[in-house]
Amino acid sequence: MNKFSNMVIATVVSLGAIGCSVPSWAQQPLKVAGQDVQPWVFHDKNSDSLSGVFVDLINAIAKDAGLPVQYQLMIFGDLIPALASGKIDVIATNMAITPARAQQVDFSDPVYNAPTEVVVVPANDTTAYQGLADLKNFPVGAQKGSIQLALLQRIGGFSEIRIYDTLEDAWSAVVSGQIKAAVTSGPDTIYASKHGRLTNLRIVSSYQSQSPKPRIGIAVRKGNSELLERINRSLAKLEADGTVKAIFVKNGVDDWAPPK
The missing domain is CATH 3.40.190.10 (Periplasmic binding protein-like II)
Structure with a gap:
């Protein structure tokens, strides 16, 4: 650090x-x-x-x-x-x-x-997730102190919510299989994706956020x-x-x- x-x-x-x-x-x-x-x-x-x-x-x-x-x-x-x-x-x-x-x-x-939160899953997971309810009973993750973490905690129903210091840590946890999906900042994640930094990951395009911008x-x-x-x-x-x-x-x- x-x-x-x-x-x-x-x-x-x-x-x-x-x-x-x-x-x-x-x-x-x-x-x-x-x-x-x-x-x-x-x-x-x-x-x-x-x-x-x-x-x-x-x-x-x-x-x-x-x-x-x-x-x-x-x-x-x-x-x-x-x-x-x-x-x-x-x-x-x-x-x-x-x-x-x-x-x-x-x-x-x-x-x-800013854009709303996005859902990041492994690149080989082609499921058309529509909302966070589709991820219930699975382990998910978000960044410490983020509004995405607060959203997951408010909704509940996941088998586990893991908390990570950085966005990169959350994305890596998806790649390694520690969590089913990471729910992360829209602008940060979209920018990373556009610049080729979401290796072996994809942003779920079918996801429809219920959050205000x-x-x-x-x-x-x-x-x-x-x-x-x-x-x-x-x-x-x-x-x-x-x-x-x-x-x-x-x-x-x-x-x-x-x-x-």
């Missing part, structure tokens, strides 16, 4: 525009974290740096708001606990806004609306209204001038780009 704890990229922006009165959280670089999943936040081996939609977006927000930031990678399920404990200041990754999470953190205005937002510690206001103000400006859409296009996810 060293890559999660050691990969930190700093973007330092002058605080001159903020003025003399600076809140304590703005007196040193904001610690921003996301999980290592393309195309949102990932370690680019070619440049040996962090890249992705949310890295670009946070850098643009930091520049506009006059805030210094440090970006680091963490396991998805550890993000909210790290924010609550003060280990990080901001979560900027592909995290859906939900009522349960909103009790623990404060979310920005939505960045974009997740709204993805940036999270700050509960009660940090001033930081949230700055993020929202900059986000609105960057959406209006087309910067957010350009970031999505640059990272190859044009289909999910918010309108200008």
Whole structure:
């Protein structure tokens, strides 16, 4: 797990525009974290740096708001606990806004609306699963802390629900036969499939989700209204001038780009 704890990229922006009165959280670089999943936040081996939609977006927000930031990678399920404990200041990754999470953190205005969850099975399993009820009495899996895990736990009826730290771990469990299927994030899984990273797996095209499209937002510690206001103000400006859409296009996810 060293890559999660050691990969930190700093973007330092002058605080001159903020003025003399600076809140304590703005007196040193904001610690921003996301999980290592393309195309949102990932370690680019070619440049040996962090890249992705949310890295670009946070850098643009930091520049506009006059805030210094440090970006680091963490396991998805550890993000909210790290924010609550003060280990990080901001979560900027592909995290859906939900009522349960909103009790623990404060979310920005939505960045974009994501595709719903998908079901991943072995490539040689040609069953036309229609819904999660078709998987009842079988072992299934999902990522720790994900809305997909919450969905499986709410529905119930599976022989076992296994929890994995990363999406890759969940997909590998399907390949190895530990679980019948993995229920994982739509955008993350669709992107991986398009780029040939779902080896010996397939996304069930017949699956019909009953979930609403997740709204993805940036999270700050509960009660940090001033930081949230700055993020929202900059986000609105960057959406209006087309910067957010350009970031999505640059990272190859044009289909999910918010309108200008």
